[in-house]
Amino acid sequence: MTKQERTSERLCAGALPDPGAVDNIIEQASDIAVMVDEAGVVSGISVSPECPSLGCLDHWVGREFISFLTSESEEKFTARRREMLGDPKAVPRPVELNHIDNATWEFPVRYTLHRVTGQGVLLLGRDMQPVAEVQQRLLREQQARERDQQRLRGGETYYRVVLEASETPMALVDPESGRIRDINSAAAHLLGSEPDTLAGTAFAQAFEGRRRGEFMEAVHGAAQASETKGVEVVARRNGRVVMVFPEFFRASGDLVLLCRINLVDEKDASGPEFTQALAALFAASSDAIVLTDSKGMIRDANEAFLIMADAAQLRDVKEQSLSEFLSRGAVDLKLILETAAKSGRMRSYAAQVKSIVGTRAPVAISAARLRHRGGDLGFGLILREQTPSDYPAAEGAVAVSDEAMKNVMDLVGTASLKELVSATSDVVEKMCIETAVQLTGNNRVAAAEMLGLSRQSLYVKLRKYGILNSDSEG
Incomplete structure (x- = not known):
């Protein structure tokens, strides 16, 4: 008995399903089933009612299957179909194809190709659109996470650069544990050490005669004071007398102490x-x-x-x-x-x-x-x-002009003293007003108070003597 005869006997053994029920089986076993004849034309199509996103594809029937594929999928399908038709014993392998319909709608489907003798190739497909949406969502989440990480790295870089570039000695201290979270080079050198050496150590250990509990209590009290208050300490490594000025701030919900450190030395100007x-x-x-x-x-x-x-x-x-x-x-x-x-x-x-x-x-x-x-x-x-x-x-002194003095002198002998005083009162008044304006730095309100005049009266006299020009009036 040949191999072909043994295969025929195996297929004929037992009972096969009713051919009328095969359509229902195919419809339930796949999201989409497409029958493509020997010429590559769609001769039949079935879409599962469980996949409403695929819509109605009856218009595919009678048209070439490749006309509903993207250019990359078209090449993949042609190669796999040629392989299937050329070798009847070829094992069906899945292939993912991207469909296009109405020039805008694109959806991926994972097909297995099955040869049907005398009819062509049957494609049983599984809709990959939900999977593709999940993958795209994951991709977007990953990209957003990468952007956040880049922003965090950028923010940390800015923080590091600014902290190191600052000439003010500063240290960031955990208020609970009292340990140094970060410290710039200016502060570390002032305390006679290096930033890497001090980072992570107890802040109180950098100073002489200070227990951690006592020191942190003093720092907390200074930070909570209504006025700027410092804590005077002596650096353990170099004996320098310094003042620590702490203040609280909150970052991402955590409370942090920012401590500015100033030198207090007899050689210093503040000594x-x-x-x-x-x-x-x-x-x-x-x-x-x-x-x-x-x-x-x-x-x-x-x-x-x-x-x-x-x-x-x-x-x-x-x-x-x-x-x-x-x-x-x-x-x-x-x-x-x-x-x-x-x-x-x-x-x-x-x-x-x-x-x-x-x-x-x-x-x-x-x-x-x-x-x-x-x-x-x-x-x-x-x-x-x-x-x-x-x-x-004296800067800005106001003097009586020669012309004004000459006019006054010309009146002597021509009028009584009372008339002379009355005639020269304008000269004296102008001189007093000019002096008041200059003393007050052109502050008209203060000049009026200085002269015992109302503001309106002063403006009238300023205009009378030409002291108030067009620019100053605005």
Whole structure:
């Protein structure tokens, strides 16, 4: 018996299903079944009702199957079909084809090819569109994750570069464990070590005589204080005295301590020797020096100011407003403090100081706003007494013009003194207004207060004497 006869007997043994039910079996066993004849034309098609996404494909019948394939799938199908028809014993192998329909709709299907004697090739396919959608979703998620990782790496790079480039010694400390999470080179070198050596170690170990619990309690207290407050410590490795200024911030829900480290050394400008020198200069200066708070209340004054104010001791002037010792009072003080607060300093403001007993002395006042480590310490003022020889050289001094003086002199002998005074009052008035405008830095409101005029009256006189030009009116 030949091999062909044995195969025929094996196929004929038992009972085969009803041919009428084969269509239902094919429909249920695959998502799509396509019968392609010997010429490559679709002779029949069946789409499972479980795959509504494929839609109705009845219009494929009578048309070439390859006309509904992409160019890459067309080559794959042609090669596999040629292989199937050329070798009847070829084992069916799956092939994935991408279909196109109506020029826009594209969907992948995984087919197995089965030769049907006398009819062509039967393609049983499984819709791969759900799988493709899952793969695309995974691909998008992976790409989004890669973008996030790139952004994180970029942000970490920026952070590292800025931290290292900063000249301010800084360390990031975990508030719970007290360990250094990160530290820049400036801080590590100030403490006599390297960043890699200090990172991960207890912050308290970098300083002498400090237990971790005690040190972290002091750091937490300084960070929670309403005002800027530091903790003075001594570096263990080099013995330097430093101040640690901590502050809390939150990152990704975690609380972190940012600690700025400043050097405190006797050789440093902020050390005791320098402080003593400043104190000696303050006491021995021949110019009057006054320290006030932000509102102009006197906090301290040197001996030269006490002499100028005819005060016996500091308590006679302390806690009083500096305006009490200025001839124009609150007007002078307001102009000085506002100018110093705005620009940081003010130089050579002409004023008069009145003493406790009522004497007056002309002075030139210089002022500066005092700040230290971000805190406002008020104002410092230097009052230098002026002599008559200083007046002509005073900056911005207003003098009567020669023409005005000549006009006044020409009137002598032609009118009474009363008429002369009346005729020259305009000259004096103009000179006073110009002086007030210059002293106040062209501040019209302050000039009006200084002259005892309303603002409207001052504007009228400014226009009368041509002092108020078109530019200043705006």
